[in-house]
Amino acid sequence: MNNSTVRALSKVPEVTLIFWVIKIAATTLGETGGDSVTMSMNLGYLVGTAIFAVIFLAAVAAQINAKGFHPLLYWVTIIATTTVGTTLADFADRSLGIGYAGGSSLLFILLIASLFIWHRSLGTVSVDTVSSPKAEMFYWVTVMFSQTLGTALGDWTATTAGLGYGGGAVVFSALLALVAVAYYRTKISRTALFWAAFILTRPLGAVVGDFLDKPLNAGGLALSRYSASAALFAFMLTCILFFKQRAAEKAH
Template structure:
């Protein structure tokens, strides 16, 4: 890749159908993977959060220090955000006792705050402006908050709202379809729609992940968390290999 080409490319992928397929698989893996450590391996929410936070920080450092877009590094970092998001949300909701509603409110505030500070500092929250270490740092902090919010929102929908895992999946699937329709049929900012879709894919993955591994009496399929996580990880690796991974073009 020439220097001239490098200067007009970001280190995040172009948003395509393949991007969203991999994102949903990654968020589902985040749920089953997070539950594997905290529940199946009995490490608890706090210790699991510490472990995943360490992986997340290491992945972010590698991603930011990279000179160009690397699909494996990028998607590894995404998976790290969604696993730490799962255990962190569960810790806040359950161990701290603030409940799903309190967790959703707190995390939504943090997400909006992150986007607001990012916009105020750099003038845009578009992924097409993620071309510097500072913008990347804002990008990954915002994603981590969105992944954590998605876990809490998925749990709130399935449990507090009483929709169950299947009902929650339908709700978030319909909302994503509406966002997609707005993208093609309205003049709503594509940046706003991107972040709306990015946020909504996380609770969709959360309820699908819970549906796969929760007990049958709780409305799940009671599948092995280890097996489900392994299958999802293999599906992500295959998708990254099959779907063309191109960096988004940088705009100023």
Template sequence: MDHAKHALAKVPELTLAFWIIKIAATTLGETGGDALSMSMNLGYLMSTFIFAAVFAVAVIAQIKADRFQPALYWITIIATTTVGTTLADFADRSLGIGYAGGSAILLALLLTSLAVWYRAMGSVSVSTIASPKAEAFYWLTIMFSQTLGTALGDWTADSAGFGYTGAAMIFGGLLLVIVLLYYFTAVSRTVLFWGAFILTRPLGAVVGDFLDKPVAHGGLAMSRYGASIALVMFIVVCGFLFKQRPARVAH
């Protein structure tokens, strides 16, 4: 196996199972991040440092891995969602930037990451991730997208006044539009992938908030620990039920 195929084998094939687990992982990022920052009273900044350390270790392990390892890949994804949750909350609430300001800054960072990645590698398609450098861009971009998703979800549910269920319907509807574009148009698959990847995060964020926020605020008031454990179990079961294969390198 050549280097390109060897490296690409660490990126999963994009199937329905991938997107189901991705949404569950982003929801876990919200409940898990809130559990550490709020339930354990560590605060947004300390929680961000903790999750950022986990994220850094996971990314290094992912890049150094010699083949696709589903468990390691999803641990890294979950690490990006948890650090994204606490980082966005710290910027929006502790620094007083606000949801709209935080979303705008994070969108700029995400677009800059994609632009630099494209300029350096010639493509931002996951089918061209065949080197440690491309993987580093991939994970940095994902981290920005997860953080943006948290801020965007909070802005839609709270500032825009749609509530958790209303926001979930909005983001779910936008994902449906992407699905329709995928099957019935010739829109770039790379553009659709990143659009879907970004939108699954605010969807997970508002679903996570719906699960653990007080009833008076429109949530179900579930235990953040209980919700997080249930989501972990769901992801593990999906991992056993749906065999994930590595994506193929673009030739």
């Protein structure tokens, strides 16, 4: 591969079916992993957020300093965003007392603001163009806000809206299916559809993660958070190792 080809490649993966499979597993892992630290270890939401924030910043720094696309590093960074998103959303919703609706509204505003500033600064929010440090910073801030928003939305749907974990999973799966139909049957912006799907996978992962580890009397399966997290990580690692992922080609 010559230098001009290397420069034309993004530092995020090509969006394929396996990308979405791993993304949903990562968001589910973020829920079980975050709860493992804050609840099972009884460290609380503030301490859990501080721990995962450090991991998130370190992972993003490593990702930005990397010379190219590295699948394992990329997905470790995604896991870091989804775990800090879980604990941060829980801290805002429960410890600060603003509730799921308030937390979702605030995070939605922050997410839209991040996308708006990114677009105004670089002219695009397409993931195919994430190949410069500035674009990467916008990308990871936007991802972190989307993961945090997804946690709040998942909790709001399952508890406040009264749909339960199964009902929430059905709702977000149906919405993702609609995005997929729009991708193949309409001319809606592919970038807009990508971010819609990216955001929706997080609440899906949140309700699935809660379904796995919440008590039986709360509608969950009462599985060990540690075991569920280990199984999800093993599944992700298997997918990463056995299904080769390429860097997205930068749009010209």
